[in-house]
Amino acid sequence: MATHTSKYGRPLRTIIILFIVLAALFGVMAFNRAWSPKLGLDLRGGTTITLTASNTVGGGAPTGESLEQARTIIQQRVDSLGVGETEVTTSGDRQVVVTVPNVQQDELVRMVGQTAVLTFRALYVAMPVQPAVPSATDPTAAPGGEATPAGEATPGTDAPAPEATPAAETTPAAQGANRPAPMLPTAPPPVRTPRPTAPGQGLAPDQAMTWAPTENDYIDFQEYQCGDPTGEISDQPLVACNREGTEKYLLGPAIITGDRLTTASAGVPQNQLNWVVNLEFDPEGGRQFESATGALAAKQDPENRFAIVLDGHVISSPSVSQAIPGGRAEISGSFNERTATELANILKYGALPLAFEVSEVSNVSATLGGEQLRAGIIAGLIGLALVVGYAILYYRGLFVVVVLSLAVAGAFTYAMTVLLGESVGFALNLPGIAGAIVAIGLTADSFIIFFERIRDEVREGRSLRSAVETGWEKSRNTIVISDAVSMLSAVVLFILAMGGVKGFAFILGLTTLLDLAVVFFFTKPLMSLLVRTKFFGEGRKGSGLEAEKLGVRSLSGRITRRRRPATAAAAAAKEA
């Protein structure tokens, strides 16, 4: 509190800076052409499916890596349905949440709830295809890998991998006019035995290498288009594509299932430059792997390859040139760090496949969503009106400060919600709106603490102008600690709660922070400015700062001789 001018200049400057920040936020909104917050499904209609993952073996909680892997798998399943704007996120340590904005979800529920399994299968036919038009995926989708390296599996030696070169003849799968390969029969037989839909009727891993494709298998292979559901059963043959949908394969029954894997890791072996993926099987898996690789090594390309299949997609199809004993193998090829790590993670997932339980499905029609939004907005407006009404009744002229502060806090909250929707995909849901409404009370409360403190200071015998300053000094700590308490509850809720509640906690936390900012950089400077006006500073009638309302005889401090306001101001400056 130094000279007169600095005291005068600072509050105004603070307010101006605050408005510049606010204007900047709205500028960013204008730049992104985003004027409304992203709405949660409970406000615009749609389906939320919450899945709880547990290990198929032992039933414990999954590791973070395998949960992330599960998320990726489910994301791909949902994307394959071709519904736009789906979002798949992990939540907590074992939930995967799928949100779909449209309402045809019966099939979706069935699809996402299946357990994904990892299998190793012998490869019989590989054929490049034109990828179908990719379905619209949202930006949060997992990064689609580049073409999967078709490397080589070796016991430990490192040979250059034969790169699979796409054949020139591609067939537009998107139009369903797959031209049959010349060696294959074109007319499908009139009647085919339906394929088994449950395991137990096929070949066990030890007999898997004895399987040979029949005519039916070739026809299925012809007719299959990437993106079709595969109906994968581990002891049955499979027609599947790679993840990118650029190649389709005819595969035999599983030679090894993923749960036989013990570890998988990515790394660069000593004295080498290229990334490889190491895998290790348990004794039984090692035995199976050795006999399968022995059988594969004797064949010609592409039949000397085996496919690593996860959830109906071929992830990698390395070739084998010799039997691999000892249960340890190394897949080398054109890996970089990312692709090697990705493959290793997928293999790890296979070691601990997750089962999903559909914990919660909640479906809201667009009509109901709109109604909920309307109710939320109405509640907010009623709440604001009530608070403003009470402020007018109790604080008279000072209600201007309450209203302006709430308006500024509201503008900031709105801008932040919109921008967070744009940047991190935060969606405002009904609990979120409730959080914002609850926060009106919290925000208003900071002013009450401050105003009451100013009144107290005046009662202690200070002049109004110094009461604003000392009242602020004394109420600041109370405001901070009380906001800290509500911030703490918001953070704890956000971290620990599940489902829609996160939205509530997030908005509550956000508004608490903004409340602090508004009280510090708007309400307080505004009070300092207002108290300099004649209307407020002299406690005129209707200002809410009348002497009798505060219960004192006069507002110019303890020494009650009539003084001109100018000298009172100087006294106040000296006092502070």
Place this chain on the structure above:
Amino acid sequence: MSSSTNTSDKSKSSLAHRLYVGELSFDFVGRRKTWYVMSGIIIAIALIALLVRGLSLGIEFSGGADFQAPTRVTAQTVDNMRAAVAASGVPDLDDATVTTIGDNTVRVQTRSLDAETEVPLMREVIAKELGVGTDEVAYSLIGASWGKQITQQGLIALVVFLVLVMVMIWIYFRDLKMSIAAIVAVLHDLLLTIGIYALVGFTFTPATLIGMLTILGYSLYDTVVVFDKVRENTANLRSGRVRYAALANKAVNQVLIRSINTTIIGVLPVAALLVAGWFILGTGPLKDLGLVLFVGMVAGAYSSVLIATPLLVDMKMREPDIIAHEESLTRRAQRKGPRKSADEVDDVELDEDVSEPTNEELAASPSGLRITTDEAKVWRPDAGERIQPKHRTRSERKK
């Protein structure tokens, strides 16, 4: 409520002011036994209700399916829908409940259904019965173990929050007793709210659980503000001649208006939530949150004034420092002889060594505040106005 007011020229001043300077003072701390007993009785009723009636848990906790569809509700809606559900071909639907929400929604709640087969069938049946499109039938399906998980997470959040907040308040006030008193008050609110839920039979949903956590924040927040003032008033306790209990009580009176204002301002938006949730939507998180916050905030305001501060005083009274201070005041009072009561020593004989203007004000107030402490009652001249003119303090003479 023992209150003493005077009828001097201050009659014009506001209630807030009279509370602040101690002209009007409610003896919250002195009557703490009353509040404890009152709260004890309420909590006992709440616990009995909880044990006997239990909470009516929403389907989120028990698992089940809930369908809601728009319709013009008539007298036959429920019966027709019940018949349609029974004839749907889905097995074991005897326990299905059909209710209406407001006058435009019908709600069917059943056991947990199979998402692939039974849910689509039920939606069709309901849609056909009402003559609306299948996609107009909103539904939610909750697996049986989901509720267990939600509850567990909620309880973990509750415990974590309580521990953290206790530490936080302890650090802020540097006074463990304050944080214990605050937490006890919070637990009191929690019990009370759950008890009211059990008594009235409101449905307890995950949103309610969240509301509970929010209340905890609110209740603490209120208590923190009162304690802040208590700390300020008692900062120079040893140099003053006022008992701790009197100062704490004064603090409560001084922030009473703020507590009332805060509660009103906090409850107003919550009431709006309730109105919108109950009358517009009829069900859902708005109503659940509104309800629990409403109950909890009122309880929180009550406990921060009538439970937290008296508890704090009770605990403080055991501190050697405070005991010594009390004893010296009592000795003083005895030295002065029976003509003056201990109380009057407390509030009237303040002098220069008190730097706190609050105490000066207190001294200046024509009739001190009357504090009933727990010790043996000393002689009181009369309960009304003084007969003799009072010796005025310097600050008063100046005016």
